[in-house]
């Protein structure tokens with residue numbers, strides 16, 4: 001894992017780039033451009049690049065981004081024994097953080113957190129999904145998940161940029177846990193509302209990758225995010241999508 005914790009890191013690089021497609025030659029070139037920026041982004045690697053390229057893709061992206069954290073996002077939801085084994089393999093492939101579904105239980109969270117601690121990596125727990133249906137079940141148990149994540153020693157939680165009021169509630173419960181929020185852009189969430197509600201980082205995929213110029217889209221999101229971090233009072237309001 002990298003030296004600084006996620007919250008400290010978020011003050012410099014608050015935009016996580018979600019990588020959700022095959023790492024072909026064009027994507028590799030773009031990733032190299034991202035990594036040569038003054039502030040290379042943390043990269044979250046989802047199921048699709050792994051299904052297309054194998055788990056090895058985590059290591060190949062890590063090589064491009066030696067100084068930025070790599071988050072493996074296969075949203076583990078299994079029994080603790082399997083969760084621990086899977087998390088360990090993801091770290092051996094190059095992940096610095098691993099995302100686990102909170103609904104699968106506090107025993108899973110504790111086992112994965114323990115395993116990741118041994119490996120020098122960190123646990124991130126989904127507290128509530130950003131999708132519309134994501135609130136059906138998660139809204140019942142999300143607050144408990146946040147508390148269990150903190151108790152288990154997680155380094156961060158995932159909370160919906162599409163519902164800033166939930167981020168506000170979780171922020172009151174989390175103490176020092178980093179809040180990572182997907183849902184800005186393609187899913188309708190707003191960057192300023194998300195960060196002023198208490199998120200440390202936004203996770204963005206399609207708005208970056210499907211734009212004509214992914215690098216300037218990322219730069220633009222970074223500039224806006226850093227503006228909010230510098231002067232949150234200028235942007236504060238709360239509105240759910």
Ligand code: XMP
Nearest residue numbers: 018046126128129130158182186204205206
């Ligand atoms: P887009 O294209 O919508 O991509 O900007 C969002 C990225 O974030 C992931 N995602 C989530 N991950 N909990 C998670 O752990 C969520 O509620 C959630 N919503 C979106 C998605 O897989 C994609 O990589």
